[in-house]
Amino acid sequence: TTGKFTYDPGFMSTASCNSAITYIDGDKGELLYRGYPIEQLAVHCDFMEVCHLLLNGELPNQKQKTDFVANINRHSLVHEQMQFFYRGFRRDAHPMSVLVGTVGALSSFYHDSLDINDPEHREISARRLIAKMPTLVAMSFKYSIGQPFVYPRNDLSYSANFMRMMFSMPNEEYKINDVLVRALDRILILHADHEQNASTSTVRLAGSSGANPFACIAAGIACLWGPAHGGANEAALTMLKEIGSADKIGEFVKQVKDKNSGVKLMGFGHRVYKNYDPRAKLMRETCHEVLNELGLQNDPLFKLAMELEKVALEDDYFVSRKLYPNVDFYSGIVQSALGIPVSLFTGIFAMARTIGWIAQWNEMISDPEQKIGRPRQLYTGSPVREVKPISKRG
Numbered sequence: 001t002t003g004k005f006t007y008d009p010g011f012m013s014t015a016s017c018n019s020a021i022t023y024i025d026g027d028k029g030e031l032l033y034r035g036y037p038i039e040q041l042a043v044h045c046d047f048m049e050v051c052h053l054l055l056n057g058e059l060p061n062q063k064q065k066t067d068f069v070a071n072i073n074r075h076s077l078v079h080e081q082m083q084f085f086y087r088g089f090r091r092d093a094h095p096m097s098v099l100v101g102t103v104g105a106l107s108s109f110y111h112d113s114l115d116i117n118d119p120e121h122r123e124i125s126a127r128r129l130i131a132k133m134p135t136l137v138a139m140s141f142k143y144s145i146g147q148p149f150v151y152p153r154n155d156l157s158y159s160a161n162f163m164r165m166m167f168s169m170p171n172e173e174y175k176i177n178d179v180l181v182r183a184l185d186r187i188l189i190l191h192a193d194h195e196q197n198a199s200t201s202t203v204r205l206a207g208s209s210g211a212n213p214f215a216c217i218a219a220g221i222a223c224l225w226g227p228a229h230g231g232a233n234e235a236a237l238t239m240l241k242e243i244g245s246a247d248k249i250g251e252f253v254k255q256v257k258d259k260n261s262g263v264k265l266m267g268f269g270h271r272v273y274k275n276y277d278p279r280a281k282l283m284r285e286t287c288h289e290v291l292n293e294l295g296l297q298n299d300p301l302f303k304l305a306m307e308l309e310k311v312a313l314e315d316d317y318f319v320s321r322k323l324y325p326n327v328d329f330y331s332g333i334v335q336s337a338l339g340i341p342v343s344l345f346t347g348i349f350a351m352a353r354t355i356g357w358i359a360q361w362n363e364m365i366s367d368p369e370q371k372i373g374r375p376r377q378l379y380t381g382s383p384v385r386e387v388k389p390i391s392k393r394g
């Protein structure tokens with residue numbers, strides 16, 4: 001242990017840190033944002049209230065919420081030149097590759113006017129990132145299908161705005177469905193922050209050098225893309241489609257138990273939760289609500305997912321290893337039902353997690369004691385030795 005950083009080679013984790021934002025009890029399956037249980041926030045709040053909470057430490061009253069939302073809306077447009085970045089990508093580029101590029105490019109518009117030691121500049125950067133992510137994600141989708149970009153509107157809620165930017169056409173306005181918008185809002189709340197996960201640690205480490213916050217968030221997006229992290233929701237849906245039907249579950253579970261197969265039960269297991277991920281329960285409920293609203297109660301993938309979950313929770317291989325569903329197990333099914341393409345699932349995760357990343361970045365940069373992160377290693381290489389002239393090397 002060196003001061004406030006601890007290094008635990010057993011888990012190859014890097015530095016841990018002090019934070020007052022999110023608390024997880026992995027054994028109890030508890031998740032609190034600034035002390036509020038996720039189960040209560042997901043039911044009583046919308047995503048903008050949760051953004052205010054994570055960033056400022058308190059839930060907003062009505063006036064604070066109105067001002068906060070107005071400020072976010074004011075920043076939801078991106079510079080007109082941003083659209084030319086999209087034109088450089090292949091139409092079939094993975095949206096996460098586009099997002100890494102376009103969010104990183106945002107720093108070119110703000111870098112020279114940004115002093116991260118000025119709390120006001122940090123707050124404006126946070127607003128810009130929260131506000132522009134839905135616009136950038138929706139633009140990556142529109143570009144991939146050859147449809148014109150749709151501008152955000154200030155009279156719509158955050159999630160309604162996103163759904164409209166995704167699915168509206170110049171000749172056919174998207175019809176906003178409040179149940180679906182509420183479902184998306186809850187998905188964003190459930191993914192908003194999660195303590196020092198891999199992508200948040202990436203943002204903190206990048207930010208500790210004083211780098212531009214837009215570039216730090218781009219680094220977090222790159223890390224989130226991995227299938228062991230944010231890419232798991234895409235992988236979990238692909239897994240369900242490959243299993244195909246309930247009578248194939250036994251064969252699949254056999255493959256998972258065969259260590260040589262390399263097959264994992266995607267959407268299951270967690271580095272911290274050794275109990276049920278509270279977000280997974282809320283995601284399954286959201287799934288139910290959306291499928292009922294759309295008359296898809298008998299959605300075969302949802303039924304297959306519930307059967308697979310039941311089988312795994314009764315199988316000693318998973319129970320003995322404390323493997324439970326995590327946030328990604330059901331999120332793919334509900335996002336599919338909302339019309340979101342599989343390739344964009346992790347982009348939605350990044351859109352949600354941006355508030356967590358920027359709140360954690362802000363907490364770190366505001367700490368006057370903060371120093372550049374410098375995780376250490378356990379050296380396992382050669383002891384010191386002399387260099388021989390090349391003619392003498394074997």
Ligand code: SDX
Pocket residue numbers: 191193194196197198227228229230232256263264265266267268269270271272321323326327328
């Ligand atoms: C997210 O950190 C965060 O907070 C992340 C996240 C967030 O909000 O930011 O919660 C989001 O990333 C959720 C996780 C999404 N990933 C997946 O669903 C991918 C599938 N899950 C696994 O790859 C895995 O569970 C991890 C990566 C999530 C955790 O891996 P660990 O730390 O190796 O898990 P472990 O140490 O608990 O494993 C114990 C045993 C091992 O087997 P043995 O060596 O004991 O025989 O369980 C096995 C593992 O091989 N195991 C699995 C498994 N996960 C662990 N076996 C089959 N399927 C799985 N999913």
